[in-house]
Amino acid sequence: MKLFVYHTPELTPTDHLPDCAVVIDVLRATTTIATVLEASAEAVQTFSDIQQLMTVSEQWLPEKRIRAGERGGTKVEGFDLGNSPLDCNPETVGGKRFFLTTTNGTRALQRVQKAPTVITAAMINRQAAVNYIVENQPETVWLVGSGWEGGYSLEDTVCAGAIAHALISNDPQSVEVSNDEVIAASALYTQWHDNLLEMFHRSSHGQRLLRLNGHEDLQYCAKSDIVDVLPIQKEPGVLVKFS
Ligand code: 3SL
16 A cells, blocks of 8 residues: 655645545544534535525535534534534434535545545544555545645644554555655654543644633543544545444
């Protein structure tokens, strides 16, 4: 398996695609997506554009949909929810389609949505993503961080490193480290793996969320392997629980 890490959607190649793309936005889009599917939402449908989300979600009955999303970390005006995973429980999202727009994570998803397999990962469901890759052995795998408005995000690269580290430890012979970013991400994970919350507190987006009262969100997003759900794209932009 050829393994690549790309820190941001902008650094991700545009002239070819991998067999499997893993989109990562630990703070907070892919943590929210895993939580929503764990809470039995019917699916998560993602949009980078707010107006497009409004148009598509209009076709769903109000009681069967949730509109959620943020800009700059703050809930989009008029939406049901922001992008906090802590708001997503079975009572709120169970059985509903969760329409989500975010600043970076949904843009990263759009960038690789034509890949044959697209899955999402965060620290809370890292092991589910690793298990899927180990079982399916795609020939090329891209771990794509969402970053922040084109810049690098430490927490996404650390999560990419967590996945790379697990894949390489599982079977070193089967993984070809295919760019230097894999080595860098694994080194960052090794440095921070037992102190993820402190890493969030130091990262620029972690600090942004703390200014918005996001302390509890950071604590939740820093937990490892607590959700056994793998979001997988079933049609462009629509993620369901892999079974
Ligand atoms: O940019 C994104 O996709 C979001 O996850 C950012 S936030 O954590 O909701 O502010």
